[in-house]
Structures are given as structure tokens and as C-alpha cells.
Amino acid sequence: MTEILTSFFSTESLLVGTIIPFLFVLMxxxxxxxxxxxxxxxxxxxxxxxxxxxxGPELFGFNDRHGTRWKLSAIPLGGYVKFTGDMSVTSSPDAAADESLSDEERKVAFHTQPVWKRAATVVAGPFANFLLTIAVFAVMFGVFGRFVMEPMVADVQVDSPAASAGFEKGDRFVSVDGTKVRTFGDVQRLVSGRAGDKLTIIVNRNGEEVPLSVVPALREQTDALGNTVRMGVIGVVNDQTVGEPRVVEYGPLEAVGEAVRETGYVIARTGQFLKRFVAGREDRCQLGGPVKIADMAGKAAQKGFEWLIQLVALLSVGIGVLNLLPIPPLDGGHLLFYALEAVMRRPVSEKLAEAVYRVGFLAVLGFMGFVFWNDLFGC
Structure with a gap:
């Protein structure tokens, strides 16, 4: 019996090693x-x-003094806030439901508020996700600092895109496709998501700026959690001699500034990936659902709590960006209708809104099915 309990609650068990970290990250x-x-x-x-x-079904909950029911429900794959007057997927009631509201309820109902209040409430969800990521990165930078290397070329791999483009040992990266770089990590970040794209990279060579054109090749690599990822590489190598590796320490304000910058990079990279994915230029196996997230959470938990928190930050950005897509019933779909309402100075007809939301809902379900298929069978 003791052996069974030890196995069940060990850090390598399914419960403690995967399910609990997954629920922590998602919740x-x-x-x-x-x-x-x-x-x-x-x-x-x-x-x-x-x-x-x-x-789904409520597991437990309580009512606060404002009459709000706070609850934990059985299916932990999301959540919701139900505002007064929310009686349909479009956050606007039908006539019969509207009549059931009291005068006091109608004053505070979501659908009776000015469009700017509704828009602010909707956009606050993704914005909170971005703030969470900034907060996590700020703490990580403030506590641990950041490992950096100078953006130098110590060597050029034979028969690589960089060799064909004319890169040489001793070159110092100045910019990648118009974006200034400060570290070698900046170069890797800007190149990794651009496999197959023609990039203009400016390097400093013997005091002169030299423009070079290169097309990153797609290569499989293993990330820090042991996942196989496909990314763009140009074939340059840095080392300790010219890269001068070091840990940069940040004060509180500097850590926040660096966290904002890093969060911006992650948002841009996520948006770039989605655009390339829609265009058929990204590997579908890079998209995963709950099963893949659970696997990553388990691996991150084994490496330490700070790794799990970093996964929270990255997933938070992904959830924020996805929710801003202009697809009903996502937050971005609501914002699209509010923008139309602001321009037309009247709400979009309920019949049209319902039809569009149903199509959008099917699209979201289709996407969820796609990532589940990737998780279980596709990749």
C-alpha cells in the first residue's frame, strides 16, 4: 500500500508530475x-x-456581498464572467429575456452600457494576460538577471545560408530586417520565425556597415523542455571569446522596462507565427492543445518552479493574442462589433450578430478539434 501511495504521489506520477502543474498553469x-x-x-x-x-457543473462556490457567484466548475479548460443581462453568445438579450430584468438590473446590464464601457470590459481580459506576462518577466529579470552575448559571428557553418550570403568571422550584427539588435539572442529571435523569408541583415565589418541578404533555412532543434521545434537558422555560431557571455542585472524599474520589451517581442512573434500558419508556411505540429500544454507543464515543473512560472507567462501571452483575433465569440469578435456600432452609431442587428457568432463559434470549435487531433494523433 505504501509503495502504491508513493508511486501515485511522486513527482514523476501522472497526478503530481503532469496534472497538477497543468491545472496550476491553466487556472x-x-x-x-x-x-x-x-x-x-x-x-x-x-x-x-x-x-x-x-x-460545466459547479464543484463548489460562494456568493459575495454584491450577489456575484464565485465558483469552480468541473471542466477546467477555460472560464467566464457572466454579466447582468448576458443571455446569449452576443452578450445582448432577446426581447423576452430583457423583459425579465428589473429596473435596477437593466441599469447595470452589460448591453445597456455605452459602447466604450463594453469595449473596455472586453479588452481588459487579454490586457490582463499581457500584464501577467510583464509581471512574471519583471520578477525573473529582477531576481535572476539575464544571460546575454554580444551579437557577434565567431564562425560560419559550411554550406549554410550565412556562408552563401557572405557572412564572415568577426562580423557584428547591427540590425535584422530593419530591427536593431543588442544581443545575439535578439538575432536568434528575429531569425527563428522567418524560415524561407529573404532577410536584409546589416553587419559591422571592420568599422563599416555591410548589408547582406539571407534566407533562413528550416531546421529541427530541441528546446529547453526537450520538445522538438522547427525554426529558421542562418548558420552562424557565437562563442565565449567574441560573444563575451555575461549575466546582466537589473534594478526594479529596469526589470519592468525589460519585461515590457520582452513581452512585446513575444506578442509580435506569436502574431507572426499565426500569420505564417494561416498562409501555410508554418508546421502544424507547432500548434498544440491541452495535452501538449499538460506535457510541457509537467516537464517545466520537473525543472523547477521558475520554469513553470515562465510557462505561465508564455501561455498567458498566447491566450491574450488568440482572444484578440476578430473572430466571434472571442473577445476580438466582440470588439469588432463594438467598432462597427461606434461607426454606424447603432448596434449591429441581433439577427446578423447571432448568425456571425454561430459561424465564428463553429470556427473556434474546428480549431479546438484541430489542436486536439495534433495532440493525440497528428504529430
Whole structure:
């Protein structure tokens, strides 16, 4: 019996090694996202009926003094905030449902608020995700600093894109496709997501700036968590002699500034990946769903709590960006309708909105099915 319990609760077991880290990562990201909606909604004077982590049957919960039901539900793959008056996927009630609201409820109902309040409440969810990522990065930079290397070329691999483009030992990167670089990590970040694209890279060679054109090749590599990833490389090598590796330490304000910059890089890279994916230029196996996230959470937990927190930060950015896509019923889809309402000075007809939201909902379900297939069978 002791051996069974030890096996079940060991750090390498399915429960402790994978499921618990997965739930921790997902619930933190979802809670922050929904809390963004909740806090701004309350600030705008909108009533809140329920705040749920997860979907489906309620496991447990409580009512606060404002009448909001806070609950944990059985299916931990998301969450929601139900505002007063939310009675359909478009966050606007039908006529019969509207009549059931009291005068006091109608004053604080979501659909009766000015469009700017509704838009602010909706955008607050993704914005909270970005703030979470900034906060995590700021703490990490403040506590651990950051390992950097000078953007130098110590060697050029034979028969690589860099060799064909004319890179030489001793070159110092100045910019990649118009973006200035400070470290070798900046170069890797800007090149890794551009496999097959023609890039203009400026290097400093003997005091002169030399423009070089190169097309990164797609290569399989293993990331820090042991996952196989495909990324663009040009075939240059840095080393300790010319790269001068070191750890840069940051004060509190510097750490926040660096965290904002790093979060911006991650957002841009995520958006770039999605555009290339839609164009058929990215490997579909790079997209994963809950199974892949659970696997990554387990691997991160084994490496230490700081790795798990970094995974929270990266997943938070991904959730924020995905929710801003202009596809109903995502937050970006709501914002698109509010923008149209602001321009037309009247809401989009409920019939049209319902039709568009149904199509969007099917698209979201299709995407979820796609990533589940990738998780279980496709890759």
C-alpha cells in the first residue's frame, strides 16, 4: 500500500508530475484573464452575476456581498464572467429575456452600457494576460538577471545560408530586417520565425556597415523542455571569446522596462507565427492543445518552479493574442462589433450578430478539434 501511495504521489506520477502543474498553469492564466473582465466591468458599473473558473457543473462556490457567484466548475479548460443581462453568445438579450430584468438590473446590464464601457470590459481580459506576462518577466529579470552575448559571428557553418550570403568571422550584427539588435539572442529571435523569408541583415565589418541578404533555412532543434521545434537558422555560431557571455542585472524599474520589451517581442512573434500558419508556411505540429500544454507543464515543473512560472507567462501571452483575433465569440469578435456600432452609431442587428457568432463559434470549435487531433494523433 505504501509503495502504491508513493508511486501515485511522486513527482514523476501522472497526478503530481503532469496534472497538477497543468491545472496550476491553466487556472492562473484563466483566472487573470477573467479577473481583467471582472475588475474593469465592475469599475464601469456593470453588474456581475457569476465568475467561474472552468465550465460545466459547479464543484463548489460562494456568493459575495454584491450577489456575484464565485465558483469552480468541473471542466477546467477555460472560464467566464457572466454579466447582468448576458443571455446569449452576443452578450445582448432577446426581447423576452430583457423583459425579465428589473429596473435596477437593466441599469447595470452589460448591453445597456455605452459602447466604450463594453469595449473596455472586453479588452481588459487579454490586457490582463499581457500584464501577467510583464509581471512574471519583471520578477525573473529582477531576481535572476539575464544571460546575454554580444551579437557577434565567431564562425560560419559550411554550406549554410550565412556562408552563401557572405557572412564572415568577426562580423557584428547591427540590425535584422530593419530591427536593431543588442544581443545575439535578439538575432536568434528575429531569425527563428522567418524560415524561407529573404532577410536584409546589416553587419559591422571592420568599422563599416555591410548589408547582406539571407534566407533562413528550416531546421529541427530541441528546446529547453526537450520538445522538438522547427525554426529558421542562418548558420552562424557565437562563442565565449567574441560573444563575451555575461549575466546582466537589473534594478526594479529596469526589470519592468525589460519585461515590457520582452513581452512585446513575444506578442509580435506569436502574431507572426499565426500569420505564417494561416498562409501555410508554418508546421502544424507547432500548434498544440491541452495535452501538449499538460506535457510541457509537467516537464517545466520537473525543472523547477521558475520554469513553470515562465510557462505561465508564455501561455498567458498566447491566450491574450488568440482572444484578440476578430473572430466571434472571442473577445476580438466582440470588439469588432463594438467598432462597427461606434461607426454606424447603432448596434449591429441581433439577427446578423447571432448568425456571425454561430459561424465564428463553429470556427473556434474546428480549431479546438484541430489542436486536439495534433495532440493525440497528428504529430
Amino acid at each position: 492562473v492564466v484563466v483566472f487573470v484573464h477573467e479577473m481583467g473582465h471582472y475588475l474593469v466591468g465592475r469599475w464601469c458599473g456593470i453588474g456581475v452575476k457569476a465568475f467561474s473558473i472552468g465550465f
